[in-house]
Amino acid sequence: MGIFSSLNRQQKEAVGLLQIGTFLEYFDLLLYVHMAVLLNELFFPKTDPHTASLLAAFAFCCTYVLRPFGALLFGYLGDSIGRKTTVIITTMMMAVSCIVMANLPTYSQVGIIATWVVTICRIVQGLSSMGEIIGAQIYVSEITKPPSGYVSVSFVSLASAVGGMAALGVATLSTRHGFDWRIAFWVGAGIAMVGSVARTRLRETPEFLEMKNKIKVAKKNRGQVCHDKIYYPTLIAYFLIQCGWPLSFFLGFFYFNATLKQVFGYSAEDIILHNFYLTTVPVFQGIALAIMSYYINPLTILRIKGYMFTVLMIFIAALINTCTSAHQIFVLQALILVLCLNDFPAQYIFIKQMPVHRRFTASGFIYASSRALTYIITSFGIVYLTESFGHWGLLFITVPLCTTYLLSINYFEKLENSEKNIKSISCLGYK
Numbered sequence: 001m002g003i004f005s006s007l008n009r010q011q012k013e014a015v016g017l018l019q020i021g022t023f024l025e026y027f028d029l030l031l032y033v034h035m036a037v038l039l040n041e042l043f044f045p046k047t048d049p050h051t052a053s054l055l056a057a058f059a060f061c062c063t064y065v066l067r068p069f070g071a072l073l074f075g076y077l078g079d080s081i082g083r084k085t086t087v088i089i090t091t092m093m094m095a096v097s098c099i100v101m102a103n104l105p106t107y108s109q110v111g112i113i114a115t116w117v118v119t120i121c122r123i124v125q126g127l128s129s130m131g132e133i134i135g136a137q138i139y140v141s142e143i144t145k146p147p148s149g150y151v152s153v154s155f156v157s158l159a160s161a162v163g164g165m166a167a168l169g170v171a172t173l174s175t176r177h178g179f180d181w182r183i184a185f186w187v188g189a190g191i192a193m194v195g196s197v198a199r200t201r202l203r204e205t206p207e208f209l210e211m212k213n214k215i216k217v218a219k220k221n222r223g224q225v226c227h228d229k230i231y232y233p234t235l236i237a238y239f240l241i242q243c244g245w246p247l248s249f250f251l252g253f254f255y256f257n258a259t260l261k262q263v264f265g266y267s268a269e270d271i272i273l274h275n276f277y278l279t280t281v282p283v284f285q286g287i288a289l290a291i292m293s294y295y296i297n298p299l300t301i302l303r304i305k306g307y308m309f310t311v312l313m314i315f316i317a318a319l320i321n322t323c324t325s326a327h328q329i330f331v332l333q334a335l336i337l338v339l340c341l342n343d344f345p346a347q348y349i350f351i352k353q354m355p356v357h358r359r360f361t362a363s364g365f366i367y368a369s370s371r372a373l374t375y376i377i378t379s380f381g382i383v384y385l386t387e388s389f390g391h392w393g394l395l396f397i398t399v400p401l402c403t404t405y406l407l408s409i410n411y412f413e414k415l416e417n418s419e420k421n422i423k424s425i426s427c428l429g430y431k
Contacts, residue, residue, distance in 0.1 A: 003148060003291065011152075017201060018140060018156050025128070027170075028191075029129045030167040030168070031185065042106045067369070068368045070126070088196050093124055094124075094192045097121040136156045152348075153351070154290035158283070158286040235362065238408070241405060246370070247397065251336050252340065264326045281334045282340070302409050305341070306409060313398035378397060381397060
């Protein structure tokens, strides 16, 4: 493919290995997420509908709440020991949690112990997936250059969407065709082990090795290492951009589940199949945007998507109220996922704005904290807002997030343009 023609064999192999690993990691992570409508009934006590909604929100959020602590841990490892070692460790953590869940007794067998163990496993999976995706993106961004770098990082990220689609495919087999869900977790554990072994073939990135060498030389000569500064406006803007995806993901895959069950009579199995079809949308959309990023500035793509998503959110309540069939709900969900607020396909640009010596920590902490905060606000907040205001309650969350998202994209566009101007002046011989 022409867009990868500038990559050498080693770079292509690294991108391939990281794609496979990210696919496996997100297959394992999202296997429970998309089977939650079924597995929550096995591992959580039966309660009234309102409490059940809160428990479902708790099960959804527990994957993400402690991610910031994992970001600090893996950030330290990634910036101190190396990118390669970190992505191997995260994959092994996912494998162990899958083995535990595959053998875990249900609530009816051991009571509340099952609830606590499955929650701990979800937390471990959330932590490992955070280190995984950030580590893979950073690794590829440090071994490639634009515009091929835009596409390469995007395709690694796209592997997470493919992993989610595969997880839903297995969930569909489990719920509609009698496939044992425990076998699915065993398969997940096995492929995570394979991913860990495969990643031992990776070499550490040149940028990381150069940074470590400078520190080593400085210590030997008893000098001081001068690192690039972390600019807080840049961190805040990146944080606000990252807050967009949790909203889009929750609305696209989970918000309409209650409507499908209560209004259209969908069973848990029907919802899983419905969501499986939905997962094809971000996969094909991702492929298209990744290729487009080779020819169009990724920030321009995000800005256009952001404006269109904002318009959709303004009319979202009215559109939901006019839906008279599950097919119309599906179209609305697909629109949300196509126009979603996220950092794809501009991850390369955002990562490169972080200084090398704190790149893993800064990127990981922003990624994790933005999701932890926004998932809590979205999943719990929407439960109460929609009870009071109906679907119009969504505006209290969507309008502020859309506004800050667009302002942050504008900030990075100005930042990139200013850097281009500085480089142009430098090339002309001016200082």
